[in-house]
Amino acid sequence: MAAKSSKDIRNESRFMVLRTVFAQHTVTRAQISAETALSPATVTTLVGELVEEGVLREAGQVSSQGGRPTTLFQANPGRGALLAVDVAETYVRVDLFDVSLARLDQERMELAPGAQTIETVAEHIRGCVETLLHRHPELEGDVLGAGISLPGQVDPVRGVDVFAPNWDWHEVPLCAALEEAVPVPVRVDNPLMALATGELWFGAGRRFRQFVSVNLGTGVGAGIIVDGQLLRGRGNSAGEWGHTTLIWNGRTCSCGRSGCVEAYVGVEGIRATLAEIAPEHELLEVPHHRDFIERLMRAEVAGDAAAQRALLRTGDYLAAGIGNLVNLLNPEHVSVLGWITRYAGAELHDRVRERIAQECLPGPSSTLSIEFTEADGEGVSLGMAVLALEAFLERVGLPSPSSALTPAPPASGGGSAPGWAVPHGGLAARRR
């Protein structure tokens, strides 16, 4: 039940300084102070430490208001490189970033459909990394770390994948396998946390301290930002909005529950909606998720009534799901991201805009903004590069966490149902 320490505060302040520099590219200490509300003395100290470590560098001078020249600072791309790995269900992609978070290069390999072992995944990552480093001999010895996003419920502290239903992974030890494949320290996480971290550093996080980033993809989920920090929950699985109820006892979801948001708003959910409207629709046979969504949008534009109805209905489901987040969390803002927005963002945006006021209580709705961002599909790797940078900074003694990682305890027993514990002797013992 420990209180926050002044060290925690200092780390949070360092995060705000770094985020300001990265988002604005070139800034003076006075601008950082104005943006973060940190005192000039604090900013001077924090910038000084980061310059000393080589993460920031001086970038010339400008005249200040009083006419005296003042120093500009920027991230230092020469400090080294970061690997960002996005392991999806059908591909492995590795991006190379410099420390200023500029993307230098990219390599990608397809994964065969079906279940994967961690060894296969690690082998694919190794292949991409070797190709990239071969193309960039100048970086030898200068790769500072790797951030690897894997599907499922990833525990970054223990370095395991707790649960990845589509691959039947349970408690798979990731870091052990991956650190053989990648010659640098590895930080693992899941795509939801990666996307939300990117949004916190480069998107809505610059304007809001309480917001939700909704990810629309094959699966769907949310990143919850409270008081400027990403909420991870007890075991890094906060944000599983895709596995909250939209229709109790409704469609079977991949997680084993019924009626989850993902079963209506995820790609297979959209397909199921189309099948309910037009059981014989030709697009139902398109196996690949992006192809399916892209062709559904083309059909919608071409006047296909079933495609139009399926999209409207998806917008209705999405509005209800977002309304749930708004009513429960009363955020300042909702960002809608994820690859589906590249194809269907405008249509879903319009429908959600029509419906959202009816789905929210008047109080939370009156102060809310919602923004759809057409994703470029690179949000996960950007977020993993940020997390790899955070891990590197922590190793050199300059933590700047966008979220607090707490070690999860071992699974607790104490009851007949998994996960049920009644600490003080059960119900009757706590009559007050």
Added chain:
Amino acid sequence: MAAKSSKDIRNESRFMVLRTVFAQHTVTRAQISAETALSPATVTTLVGELVEEGVLREAGQVSSQGGRPTTLFQANPGRGALLAVDVAETYVRVDLFDVSLARLDQERMELAPGAQTIETVAEHIRGCVETLLHRHPELEGDVLGAGISLPGQVDPVRGVDVFAPNWDWHEVPLCAALEEAVPVPVRVDNPLMALATGELWFGAGRRFRQFVSVNLGTGVGAGIIVDGQLLRGRGNSAGEWGHTTLIWNGRTCSCGRSGCVEAYVGVEGIRATLAEIAPEHELLEVPHHRDFIERLMRAEVAGDAAAQRALLRTGDYLAAGIGNLVNLLNPEHVSVLGWITRYAGAELHDRVRERIAQECLPGPSSTLSIEFTEADGEGVSLGMAVLALEAFLERVGLPSPSSALTPAPPASGGGSAPGWAVPHGGLAARRR
């Protein structure tokens, strides 16, 4: 986008010190330090300030481990009294507490059924307060503040009730009306925040930093605790779990949406479930909520099959609703509170226990504990006494907030639908 300051930290630390003293009644500084992980020097300073203000007092000495005597501290009941007001839909109740949060006395008046004006409510409160103060002439001049809980979406910063659907209140100015009725500074809030504050000070808050307190009553809702602080959201309406979806397009809810959790788990929801099972059931005619629940439980025990099915189904709905909270927030713990637990707690507990593992993802479920607490119906007034104490401490310069209150901005325009704002020129402008 301001960072936390060392003053914020000091206030949070003061909260932890106070909570430890109130929960343990009589403690040494060393015990406070052990419980809070604050340094002995910090504890000495914070306790010293609170003693100087008269909120804490010395309470004798004990021998420490080294044999030297060490001072015990406790809350100082002589410092003054607090009024805690619970305005429900059918009654107004005022409790008198001393500063050690011991309940001294209580007065209650019924409210006539139907819509109320703020003037009627204020008149009832005035009546109860005058009776209480007449019975306690020794407290003249010593009442430090009042905490008043009102139904609906209360904004404590502006002192208004944003939305109370059952009374058709919109933007009702509470503090202005209530400060005439009560001769001391007034702090307003809603019952959900009051109950969660009580749980944070005296219940699960002592053991967990990430938890949810679920309130089962006429209406239902949740208090969300993140990092040891109550989440209030942008406009103090976080936690409206009762107005998240259980069945999309399902039963009409009092809030105007369809299929909300409250429409299945709140009292009228339970009644609707019974009506679906047995449309002619005699209990459907019992108007008063507590009578209805009490008689439903008696019928269940007596073997009434419809009552039994209605309770089982309510347990299923409750398990799904709690599963949603667990999957979205991945808390360490869920406390189930509220007056319904006094009557139906054991039965709902058993059914939730049977069902919860199926409603939660494996990760969050493996580290979760759930506890039902049979409520004594006094949780709201206890929580409001705590909030009145917090407000008093803030006025004397010793803030100890269990949550951060941020002023809500005025309702924003900027779009055709209420509450829709697209800050940067809309969708296309943010392609990244």
